[in-house]
Amino acid sequence: MKVKPVNHAKAAEAFIEDTAHMDFHDERLWDLRQKRDGQMHILPEWQELRARASAIKEHTLANLPEYLEQFEANAKKNGIHVHWAADGAEHNRIVGEILEKHGAKSLIKSKSMVTEECCMREYLEPRGVVVTETDLGERIQQLDNQMPSHIVVPAVHKLIPDVAKIFAEHYHTDPNDNSAQSLAWQQRLAARPVILSADAGMTGGNFVVAETGSFVVCTNEGNADLSATVPGLHIATIGIERLVPRMADMGVFIRLLSRSALGSPITQYTTHFRGPQKGSEMHVVLVDNGRSHRLGMEDFWTSLKCIRCGACMNTCPVYRRSGGLSYGAVYSGPIGAIIDPTFNERKYSTLPFASTMNGSCTNVCPVKINIHEQLYKWRRVLAEHHELPFVKREVMHMAGKLMGQPTLYRAAINGTEVALSTMPRFVLYNWLNPWGKHRELPHPVKQTFHSWYKQNRLKTKKKEGESA
Amino acid sequence: MSTSRDAILTRLRDNRPDPKAHPLPPVARLGDMDNGQARFENSLQILGGQVLERQEGDTLATAIARRFPDSKVICSAVPDFEGTIRIEELGTPQQAASVDVLVVRSPFGIAEMGSIYLSEAQLQDLNSAAHLTQHIVVILSAKNLTANMHTAYMDRPEFHTANYGVLMSGPSATADIQGVLIRGAQGVRTLSVWWED
Numbered sequence: 099m100k101v102k103p104v105n106h107a108k109a110a111e112a113f114i115e116d117t118a119h120m121d122f123h124d125e126r127l128w129d130l131r132q133k134r135d136g137q138m139h140i141l142p143e144w145q146e147l148r149a150r151a152s153a154i155k156e157h158t159l160a161n162l163p164e165y166l167e168q169f170e171a172n173a174k175k176n177g178i179h180v181h182w183a184a185d186g187a188e189h190n191r192i193v194g195e196i197l198e199k200h201g202a203k204s205l206i207k208s209k210s211m212v213t214e215e216c217c218m219r220e221y222l223e224p225r226g227v228v229v230t231e232t233d234l235g236e237r238i239q240q241l242d243n244q245m246p247s248h249i250v251v252p253a254v255h256k257l258i259p260d261v262a263k264i265f266a267e268h269y270h271t272d273p274n275d276n277s278a279q280s281l282a283w284q285q286r287l288a289a290r291p292v293i294l295s296a297d298a299g300m301t302g303g304n305f306v307v308a309e310t311g312s313f314v315v316c317t318n319e320g321n322a323d324l325s326a327t328v329p330g331l332h333i334a335t336i337g338i339e340r341l342v343p344r345m346a347d348m349g350v351f352i353r354l355l356s357r358s359a360l361g362s363p364i365t366q367y368t369t370h371f372r373g374p375q376k377g378s379e380m381h382v383v384l385v386d387n388g389r390s391h392r393l394g395m396e397d398f399w400t401s402l403k404c405i406r407c408g409a410c411m412n413t414c415p416v417y418r419r420s421g422g423l424s425y426g427a428v429y430s431g432p433i434g435a436i437i438d439p440t441f442n443e444r445k446y447s448t449l450p451f452a453s454t455m456n457g458s459c460t461n462v463c464p465v466k467i468n469i470h471e472q473l474y475k476w477r478r479v480l481a482e483h484h485e486l487p488f489v490k491r492e493v494m495h496m497a498g499k500l501m502g503q504p505t506l507y508r509a510a511i512n513g514t515e516v517a518l519s520t521m522p523r524f525v526l527y528n529w530l531n532p533w534g535k536h537r538e539l540p541h542p543v544k545q546t547f548h549s550w551y552k553q554n555r556l557k558t559k560k561k562e563g564e565s566a
Numbered sequence: 567m568s569t570s571r572d573a574i575l576t577r578l579r580d581n582r583p584d585p586k587a588h589p590l591p592p593v594a595r596l597g598d599m600d601n602g603q604a605r606f607e608n609s610l611q612i613l614g615g616q617v618l619e620r621q622e623g624d625t626l627a628t629a630i631a632r633r634f635p636d637s638k639v640i641c642s643a644v645p646d647f648e649g650t651i652r653i654e655e656l657g658t659p660q661q662a663a664s665v666d667v668l669v670v671r672s673p674f675g676i677a678e679m680g681s682i683y684l685s686e687a688q689l690q691d692l693n694s695a696a697h698l699t700q701h702i703v704v705i706l707s708a709k710n711l712t713a714n715m716h717t718a719y720m721d722r723p724e725f726h727t728a729n730y731g732v733l734m735s736g737p738s739a740t741a742d743i744q745g746v747l748i749r750g751a752q753g754v755r756t757l758s759v760w761w762e763d
């Protein structure tokens with residue numbers, strides 16, 4: 099049976115129609131982007147940091163087998179159990195076996211995109227393990243039965259009343275609570291007893307240091323450190339691309355990560371795990387799940403440099419206005435659009451079209467991934483491999499809806515009828531561009547778009563002016 | 567023995583780009599080299615941490631009593647301060663969860679970030695205590711400030727020796743609900759630095 103491609107445009111449409119949610123989402127992520135810019139301007143060495151980060155990552159990927167072996171040897175020396183998982187199923191089996199050996203029935207975990215990739219909760223829960231997400235945003239998503247909509251801020255598409263409703267249902271709190279402060283406090287109160295009685299803890303890992311056999315976890319809420327240090331068993335699930343050669347390389351990455359992600363200089367917690375705590379056990383599961391295959395894709399291997407900061411999502415006009423869930427994939431936004439097709443080319447064939455190709459993602463990426471060029475290359479690949487009618491419809495639909503401008507929509511359709519004969523040139527062509535060129539690019543924009551922009555963006559602009 | 571291990575490594579060897587085309591750059595020592603107390607305090611404040619106020623005639627005990635008047639369990643992880651209980655007396659994380667204020671000494675801070683470092687050496691092997699306590703007071707010497715993340719990773723031996731090493735930069739925080747920044751999420755609700763010189 100053929101999988102159906104994700105209908106991003108249709109999902110995005112629903113999101114766009116809910117004005118309150120979309121406006122908040124758009125403004126909140128743009129605010130993160132601006133805070134990131136503020137941090138960048140403070141550091142004269144910013145571009146040098148990016149160049150170094152990129153070079154270190156490319157070197158590491160080109161020498162990945164050796165660095166993985168070095169990490170494994172050092173980690174074992176430090177007393178860490180190291181496991182290798184070829185795919186999600188193997189990862190889940192390994193974790194299940196570790197838990198079973200310890201008779202562990204409750205697992206607390208911090209945010210990890212890799213466990214999302216592996217659908218680990220879905221595997222463990224029928225086997226009698228209660229999995230509790232302890233990151234606030236991730237917990238909200240777990241209770242609401244949704245995937246994270248953003249890799250850094252998983253519930254960014256929700257407003258306070260949404261959270262109040264979810265907490266009321268599960269934590270029996272006031273459904274009309276309209277204070278973020280008090281809702282966050284409810285999460286702390288609900289999580290503490292679960293954390294204190296958990297049998298096992300799980301974290302991800304932002305960086306893995308070959309030289310020391312350590313891994314580094316960057317978080318803000320304190321839940322990852324609680325998950326790792328309270329139970330006597332710590333399992334870390336980490337993608338094999340997360341290596342860096344030397345501890346001294348961490349300076350470059352820590353200086354870039356949180357500044358790019360949230361516009362804060364550093365995460366509140368930067369934790370270095372080099373071995374088990376006294377009396378505890380530590381396991382690292384190194385997960386491939388398609389990464390070794392991606393390394394061989396000439397045009398796309400550099401996507402493995404990604405440090406999952408989310409900056410490309412925050413800056414992307416399509417992502418900001420369509421919401422992460424509309425991508426129907428674990429990874430959304432520009433980075434999702436270039437890696438999701440490597441998991442399932444047909445299912446995610448529409449995602450590389452969810453872009454205006456304005457290049458903003460590439461400009462903000464701290465490890466200098468040429469994201470918009472990879473989007474372009476994916477369009478070519480997909481146009482060659484898949485049925486064009488769907489792709490064509492998708493792009494049309496998206497243009498019309500996202501631009502919110504019927505005249506332009508019609509013009510776009512008319513304009514492309516001609517270009518269609520020269521597929522795949524048309525899909526590479528950027529008549530979506532006017533929509534993306536709002537604040538990011540200095541070029542003059544088309545009048546029709548301009549009037550739309552003025553009408554729609556006035557509110558945000560005023561706000562920016564006030565704070566300037 | 568893991569067959570997946572070998573399969574993954576083989577696939578990586580077959581698929582990787584040419585290593586010769588991607589040399590390892592030398593270690594970077596970049597940025598502002600100011601390791602002063604003023605820079606540290608400014609960074610600390612940006613991340614939501616504070617300096618514990620020292621009034622005329624204050625000891626650490628009087629300063630804590632003034633800052634945390636309602637606290638009952640004050641736990642000490644340092645030899646030169648008493649508190650109401652010593653960290654060694656807390657046998658388990660469950661007991662550590664009752665602590666209101668934990669007093670601990672940090673071997674170094676990072677001026678660029680306002681971060682302080684703690685490992686199992688300072689936490690007497692009860693690492694969870696640093697996160698289960700409601701508030702943390704960190705004793706720090708201005709002599710032990712390093713300028714930035716590069717100098718920290720290059721010069722501090724702890725990153726190569728500790729099994730558990732955390733850089734705490736202010737208290738725990740979240741902005742996961744409608745972007746509202748909340749200081750005091752699931753870990754410590756406040757973090758205060760006490761200058762010891």
Ligand code: SF4
Pocket residue numbers: 403404405406407408409410411433459462463464465466467469
């Ligand atoms: S692709 Fe670049 S900008 Fe996007 S999440 Fe990854 S590192 Fe960040």
